[in-house]
Amino acid sequence: MTLLAVVAIPLFAAVIGYALGYAAIHFKVEGDPLAEAINDLLPHGHCGQCGYPGCAQAAKAMARGEAAPTVCPPGGTVLAQKIAAVLGVSLNADDQQGPVVAAIDMSSCDGCGRCIKQCTYDAIVGATRQLHGVIADACTGCGACVKVCPHGGVNLYADPALTLQVSKPGTSPAGEWNHA
Secondary structure, three states: OOHHHHHHHHHHHHHHHHHHHHHHHHHHOOOOHHHHHHHHHHOOOOOOOOOOOOOHHHHHHHHHEEEEEEEOOOOOHHHHHHHHHOOOOOOOOOOOOOOOOEEOOOOOOOOOHHOOOHOOOEEEEEEOOOOOOEEOOOOOOOOOOHHHHOOOOOOEEEEOOOOOOOOOEEEOOOOEEOOO
């Protein structure tokens, strides 16, 4: 009896494995190659800024023409241009928005902690009844903290790390006067 169990279980597992392999090959559902190409370009932060639950869903919507190539704020203009090239469309200069990050207005923060609880990226630091702050490198700009702040003390701003810095004529990039 023991010999039968030792032989039957691996044999049964091999038959099921073969059946699953056969089904995977012969009943495969082909994906949309355009959506897959767009999905490969996306940052996969799954931040929700685009209005979709994940980057794969946003890529499918862009491939179907339901979403614009500029739908991903963390990707910025560079990503939007790459997606537009894959889709074969041109971008409007008015539609392009760069990446944003959250910032807390210190005069309106009372330390309630709602923004910390809402941030799924651990980009907000602080203690209850103390002043809070945002770690810009970790912030995706999803805006979840903006919605829950009862005082309106959290706002989204253009990400200074990813925004082009323009210097005034006659000044160097460091802000010092050019004495040429």
